[in-house]
Amino acid sequence: MPSPVDECGLDVPWCLSRAVERSSFYLTPTVQFPTGAKLRGERRDMLLDWAAEHGGPIIENDHDAHFRFDGQTPRRPLKADGRSASVVYISSFNRTLFPSLRLAFLVASPPLRERLLRRYEDTVSAGCLPNQIVPREFIDEGGYSAHLRRLQSLLRERRDALLAILRPYLGTVLNPPVNRGSLHLVLNPVHENADHLVRRLRAVGIASVSLRDLAIRARVPNALLLGFAGFPEAAIEAAAPALRATLDPIVSRTVGNRQVASLATSGLLAGAAARPSFEG
Incomplete structure (x- = not known):
C-alpha cells in the first residue's frame, strides 16, 4: 500500500492505523528516496514496538546510508536495535562500487534467515563466485572503508x-x-x-x-x-x-x-x- 512521507520520514501512525496482523513494511529509514527525509526517533520506536508485538516483518533498505553531508554520524539501522528480530536489513554495492557488480546482501535473524535462504535457493541461480570473493577481500583488507571516505569527499x-x-x-x-x-x-x-x-x-x-x-x-x-x-x-x-x-x-x-x-x-x-x- 502506498504510504505518505513527510519531513519526519514515513508516516508510521498512518501506516499502523491501517495495518493488520502480520502486515509487512518496506521502508528506507536512514534516507528516504526521493525526499531525503530520515525516520524520526519516535516513529522508529513506534514501528519497532508494533513489529515486536505482532511479528510483522520490516524490510529496511539502507541504500544511501553512507552519503550524508551534515557532518553527523548516520543513525543506526533499525536492525541494530534490540527489538529488531523481525527486521530484514538489505543493501547493495550498486552505489558505492558499481551496478554491474550485481551484488547485494541482507541481514536477518537466524530463523528468518534460514527461510529466506531456502526460498533463495529454490528460485535464484548461484551468483558469480569471484564477484563475491574479491569484494569480501577488499572489505577485509580495509580497502572498502578507504574507498568510502574518498567517495564521500x-x-x-x-x-x-x-x-x-x-x-x-x-x-x-x-x-x-x-x-x-x-x-x-x-x-x-x-x-x-x-x-x-x-x-x-x-x-x-x-x-x-x-x-x-x-x-x-x-x-x-x-x-x-x-x-x-x-x-x-x-x-x-x-x-x-x-x-x-x-x-x-x-x-x-x-x-x-x-x-x-x-x-x-x-x-x-x-x-x-x-x-x-x-x-x-
Whole structure:
C-alpha cells in the first residue's frame, strides 16, 4: 500500500492505523528516496514496538546510508536495535562500487534467515563466485572503508559546487534549507510551480525531475530534484550559465512583485492613481 512521507520520514501512525496482523513494511529509514527525509526517533520506536508485538516483518533498505553531508554520524539501522528480530536489513554495492557488480546482501535473524535462504535457493541461480570473493577481500583488507571516505569527499565537493551556484537563489526562488542526505538536491520553489520549472530547466539542457513524477499519490510537495553525483565539478560549473539564465528572470519578477506589493501597502500606488495626470 502506498504510504505518505513527510519531513519526519514515513508516516508510521498512518501506516499502523491501517495495518493488520502480520502486515509487512518496506521502508528506507536512514534516507528516504526521493525526499531525503530520515525516520524520526519516535516513529522508529513506534514501528519497532508494533513489529515486536505482532511479528510483522520490516524490510529496511539502507541504500544511501553512507552519503550524508551534515557532518553527523548516520543513525543506526533499525536492525541494530534490540527489538529488531523481525527486521530484514538489505543493501547493495550498486552505489558505492558499481551496478554491474550485481551484488547485494541482507541481514536477518537466524530463523528468518534460514527461510529466506531456502526460498533463495529454490528460485535464484548461484551468483558469480569471484564477484563475491574479491569484494569480501577488499572489505577485509580495509580497502572498502578507504574507498568510502574518498567517495564521500568527492561527492561532497560535487554537492558543494552545485550549491554554490544555487545559493544566491535560496530565499528568493528556492526555499532553504536543502536536504542533507542522498545523491541529489531536493529543491522547493518559493512561488514557481515545480513542474513548470523542470520543463524550463530541461529546455536548456539540465536534467531535472519533479517530485510529482515520482509519487503514486497526487498530493505531494511542490519540489524538484537535481542530481550531482554523476557529474564532475567541471561539468556542474559549466551548467551554471544555463541555471542562471533560467533562475534570474524569476528573481527579477519576484523582486518586482515585492516592490509593487510594498508600494501598495504604503499607499503610494493608491495615491498615484488618485492624482490626475496632465501629460499630453
